[in-house]
Amino acid sequence: xxxxxxxxxxxxxxxxxxxxxxxxxxxxxxxxxxxxxxxxxxxxxxxxxxxxxxxxxxxxxxxxxxxxxxxxxxxxxxxxxxxx
Amino acid sequence: xxxxxxxxxxxxxxxxxxxxxxxxxxxxxxxxxxxxxxxxxxxxxxxxxxxxxxxxxxxxxxxxxxxxxxxxxxxxxxxxxxxxxxxxxxxxxxxxxxxxxxxxxxxxxxxxxxxxxxxxxxxxxxxxxxxxxxxxxxxxxxxxxxxxxxxxxxxxxxxxxxxxxxxxxxxxxxxxxxxxxxxxxxxxxxxxxxxxxxxxxxxxxxxxxxxxxxxxxxxxxxxxxxxxxxxxxxxxxxxxxxxxxxxxxxxxxxxxxxxxxxxxxxxxxxxxxxxxxxxxxxxxxxxxxxxxxxxxxxxxxxxxxxxxxxxxxxxxxxxxxxxxxxxxxxxxxxxxxxxxxxxxxxxxxxxxxxxxxxxxxxx
Numbered sequence: 437x438x439x440x441x442x443x444x445x446x447x448x449x450x451x452x453x454x455x456x457x458x459x460x461x462x463x464x465x466x467x468x469x470x471x472x473x474x475x476x477x478x479x480x481x482x483x484x485x486x487x488x489x490x491x492x493x494x495x496x497x498x499x500x501x502x503x504x505x506x507x508x509x510x511x512x513x514x515x516x517x518x519x520x
Numbered sequence: 521x522x523x524x525x526x527x528x529x530x531x532x533x534x535x536x537x538x539x540x541x542x543x544x545x546x547x548x549x550x551x552x553x554x555x556x557x558x559x560x561x562x563x564x565x566x567x568x569x570x571x572x573x574x575x576x577x578x579x580x581x582x583x584x585x586x587x588x589x590x591x592x593x594x595x596x597x598x599x600x601x602x603x604x605x606x607x608x609x610x611x612x613x614x615x616x617x618x619x620x621x622x623x624x625x626x627x628x629x630x631x632x633x634x635x636x637x638x639x640x641x642x643x644x645x646x647x648x649x650x651x652x653x654x655x656x657x658x659x660x661x662x663x664x665x666x667x668x669x670x671x672x673x674x675x676x677x678x679x680x681x682x683x684x685x686x687x688x689x690x691x692x693x694x695x696x697x698x699x700x701x702x703x704x705x706x707x708x709x710x711x712x713x714x715x716x717x718x719x720x721x722x723x724x725x726x727x728x729x730x731x732x733x734x735x736x737x738x739x740x741x742x743x744x745x746x747x748x749x750x751x752x753x754x755x756x757x758x759x760x761x762x763x764x765x766x767x768x769x770x771x772x773x774x775x776x777x778x779x780x781x782x783x784x785x786x787x788x789x790x791x792x793x794x795x796x797x798x799x800x801x802x803x804x805x806x807x808x809x810x811x812x813x814x815x816x817x818x819x820x821x822x823x824x825x826x827x828x829x830x831x832x833x834x835x836x837x838x839x840x841x842x843x844x845x846x847x848x849x850x851x852x853x854x855x856x857x858x859x860x861x862x863x864x865x866x867x868x869x870x871x872x873x874x875x876x877x878x879x880x881x882x883x
Contacts, residue, residue: 450647452587473584480648488637 439511442489450485451478463507479504486510492517521763522695524748525756525883528607530599530705531825533742533813534570538602542822543829545812546837556739558715565719569739570814571710574598580610581666588649589662592627592709596659597666599705599743604667607747607757615700618693619673621660622686622706624817626677629711630654659707671699680785680868681766682706683820684876688764694750705745706818715739736842737788740814744821755883758828762863762879769873775802776865776879781836783807783823784850785868787815788842793849795869804865805857806850811840820876823866827880831864 437445444461447453453472461472468474482504483494492514494500503513531538534554535545545551556569574594577586580601589597600619604610634650652658657675664673672693676686683706690702718739751760776782782802786792787810807830813822830836836859839852846852866878 454583454587473587477588477648477652484645484647 439514440507443507443510443514446485446489447472447482451481461507465506467504467506467510486514490514490518522691523751523763524691524694524702524761525751525754526746526758526761526828526880527749527754527756528603528605528609528747529758529825529828530602530604530606530745531742531822532572532574532576532595532598532602533744533822534572534740535812537573537576537598539606539825539829542812542825546809546826546829546840549838549840551812556710556715558719559712560716560719567715567718567739569710570741570812571739572742577601580605585666588653590627590630590650590653592623592630592707593653593659593662595709595741595743596621596705596707597663599707599745600663600667600703603703603705603745603747609701609747613669613701616671616698617667617669617701617703618671618690618699619660619663619667619669620686620690620693620702620704621657621663621675622682622704622818622821623659623675623677624679624682624708625714626656626675627653627658627709628714629709632711632713663703679817680820680870681874681876683818683824684764684766684868684878687761687824687878688766690748691761691764694748700749702748703745704748705743706821707743708741708816708818710739710741710816736793736845737815738811738842740787740810740816740819742813742816742822744818744825746821746824751883757832759831759880759882762881764876764878766876767874769799769869769875772798773800773875775800775867776804776863776877778863779804780863780865781805781807781830781859782865782867783809783827785819785823785866786810786841786846786850787819789815792869793845797849799869799873800867800875802867805836805853806839807836808839808841808846808850808852809837811842815842820866820868820878823868824878824880827864827866827878830859831880831882834859834861836864 535551577598631654690704835856
């Protein structure tokens with residue numbers, strides 16, 4: 437499973453997105469908005485899950501807002517942190 | 521004390537979802553067979569269980585809204601919505617409504633997961649969703665939010681006595697005029713931690729009725745809710761709650777002296793085969809139905825539902841106990857027996873010689 441697929445699986449499982457499949461989440465589309473109904477609580481949940489699964493910490497909104505935009509930005513954030 | 525009319529009932533458990541499936545299980549004398557796997561030090565074992573399916577909640581709550589609800593909350597919501605639906609009060613309710621939720625264990629699956637993650641994950645904080653679901657009044661609060669009710673909302677946790685305490689509180693609220701209606705119910709869920717606990721008790725002989733015998737308690741979970749209003753002002757579809765009494769047993773509890781049938785919350789835990797005959801004098805016919813809904817701290821809520829169905833149906837259902845040893849000990853009637861219009865009592869003994877007794881009557 438690629439990093440992006442793993443991220444999608446975590447989002448589906450941990451945020452309880454019933455009836456959503458991996459292929460329903462496009463790499464470049466916004467995660468937060470009407471399509472999946474995610475909100476600020478989900479953002480905090482995602483911060484927790486990133487730390488738990490990848491050991492990567494989002495410290496504040498300045499880091500979090502661009503990182504949590506899409507699967508592409510999340511994957512890039514994780515790879516950058518893990519490489520540092 | 522004020523009397524309360526039962527105007528709606530909502531039940532979900534191992535027998536299925538809704539009053540009609542509870543009736544069906546009582547008439548058949550059994551709920552569908554289910555089992556759970558429990559991890560023990562000697563390896564996995566399989567135990568009989570009566571677990572509840574909350575899929576019908578989709579009728580009442582959108583996928584988006586129920587996304588964050590754990591199984592415990594879903595049980596509570598389903599029981600509550602079914603009761604309000606039954607009372608014709610889901611969409612609109614006259615006056616002010618209070619919500620009281622009784623539970624013995626609370627959201628155990630979620631809370632065990634949350635505490636486990638705090639102690640075992642390499643993260644310095646826990647899941648916010650699991651945290652929010654672990655707080656004491658979460659399920660009752662979700663009910664209030666979804667129903668847009670601004671009346672009092674309370675969770676009661678007094679283990680075996682939770683249901684009697686919740687009903688007593690409901691009667692007080694109605695008596696004070698604090699609310700016009702109360703949605704009150706009991707909820708408990710099964711989780712692996714409780715399965716492990718049951719096996720530990722079993723190993724000590726405590727979960728079985730007789731020392732050294734296998735556990736008689738069938739694992740149970742579910743929710744049973746009621747809509748209550750002041751009797752006299754409203755006719756009770758399912759009869760009237762005449763009284764709720766609680767206390768410590770003074771040596772030996774004088775049972776009801778009116779000769780009316782008594783439903784015992786004898787669920788196979790806490791040595792109940794010895795304790796009920798030793799502590800209580802009962803002259804009327806006895807019924808035990810824990811074989812239909814299983815062993816759980818809020819079992820008395822299911823007993824109350826069964827009592828209400830018996831009273832309004834004019835017959836005491838055949839007992840469905842966890843084992844034939846119960847039938848012999850209590851002399852449980854197997855065929856249904858006709859009930860004279862009158863009263864029916866539900867008695868639950870607590871784990872430390874406390875008791876809760878409900879008395880129901882027809883209108």
